[in-house]
Amino acid sequence: MDRRTFLKLAATLCTVFGITSIPDPINAALKKIKPQDLPKLIYLQGMSCTGCSISLLQAQSPSPLAMITDYSQLVFHADLSAISGSKALNLLNSYISGEAGEYFLAVEGAIPELMPEACMIGDKTFGQYLENAAKTMSGALAIGACASDGGIPAAEGNLTGAVGLKNYYAKKGIKKLVVNIRGCPVHPDWVWHTIIHLVKIGVPDLINDAPALFFSRKVHELCPRYHDFQQEIFAKKIGDKGCLFKLGCLGPDTYADCPTRWWNGGQTWCIDSNAPCIGCASQGFARMKNLPFYRLSEPHQPV
Ligand code: SF4
Ligand code: SF4
Incomplete structure (x- = not known):
């Protein structure tokens, strides 16, 4: 053969x-997650095609449903949240303001640094949300090529000044943990396994800000x-x-x-x-x- x-x-x-190809430490960590300490996840989308979200829904093990119910609690996702409108924004804002407790931020899509109003969530720009979240979140995952490095929105020409999350924070003088999960789209395992690692084991070894587990x-x-x-x-x-x-x-x-x-x-x-x-x-x-x-x-x- x-x-x-x-x-x-x-x-x-x-x-x-x-x-599955779940690394041993991740498998062990999955077993340790208890219903009372499910990590909270806020998922924001900027200049993205939503392809990474679609890819995340193709996860096999654990399934997407298990990941956002048994192993984490998805507080906000523009496409997946059961609530919408002002209720969804109020919930989102209660976490971003720090009132509602700890959470990890997942970001999909690039940030239009030179044209902030190109990307709005309610009455605030995407960038304002990211800057406010930096004060309250436990850490962030940049999901996909666009959120990590600008991706296709940042291709030569780049009228909106699209940048990735880490670069955006650096320009604002913000120093906060950002783990890049590159890919266009991302592989669901890369994201879900990294979230489990972050929450239950700690920050994984990183190469170019991406988990060495998958990108070495x-x-x-x-x-x-x-x-x-x-x-x-x-x-x-x-x-x-x-x-x-x-x-x-x-x-x-x-x-x-x-x-x-x-x-x-x-x-x-x-x-x-x-x-x-x-x-x-x-x-x-x-x-x-x-x-x-x-x-x-x-x-x-x-x-
Ligand atoms: S093989 Fe290359 S193009 Fe295909 S998903 Fe992997 S990194 Fe992307
Ligand atoms: S990854 Fe390397 S060996 Fe595989 S098809 Fe591409 S060039 Fe050939």
Whole structure:
């Protein structure tokens, strides 16, 4: 059995038998969460397409419902909250003001620093909410490429001055814990497992402000087509088998565990679908005209 077949079979078996890729410490922490101390989560969206929220709802283990009821309490999410209008805003404001207790902030989407009114929540700008939350929250997660580094809204041109959360806080002189979970969209495991780690174990080891648990190795290093790369068996067009390096694959420049974690409950992932990695988990994702989704120029030497 070759390496590619083995990895695919292993991922499928894990899904079928409910064996998940939950790291041991996270699994142990999940068991320790008691109904009376569920972490509260406030989820705010700025310049985003809501793709990360959709992806979070594809979680397999724990399920999204378990995550926001058994393992955490979702206080506010514009799309998922059962309440709306002034009731939802009052609830949100009671936490942001510090009256209602401790909470973690999850942020999806970039912040339009130069055009604050481009993103409003009620009568306040998204930026005002973020600045007020910095005084009361326990910490923040920047969910996805846009919240982490600006993402597509911050692509060259950037009329709104879109920036990621950490950068926004730095410009305002705010020093607060921000954990970046890059990806466009994020993998649900990356987010849910990080929340559990933050709440029950503490701040995970970070590389470039992102959890090392998921982002310490390059897609290329773990890729089932690495053998093809070494043998110089290259795909000539999208959809071909073989290493996708010559089609502009950004796996050699991207740190993420997609080749071992897989997506859609272990069904597939980008390269398994014969599509090059577009580097969606990298800091510079889709930001530069000369490096959009694929490498256009002659590739540099990969690892
Ligand atoms: S270049 Fe892309 S397809 Fe080829 S081995 Fe690296 S990550 Fe896999
Ligand atoms: S393989 Fe690359 S493009 Fe695909 S999800 Fe992972 S980091 Fe993003």
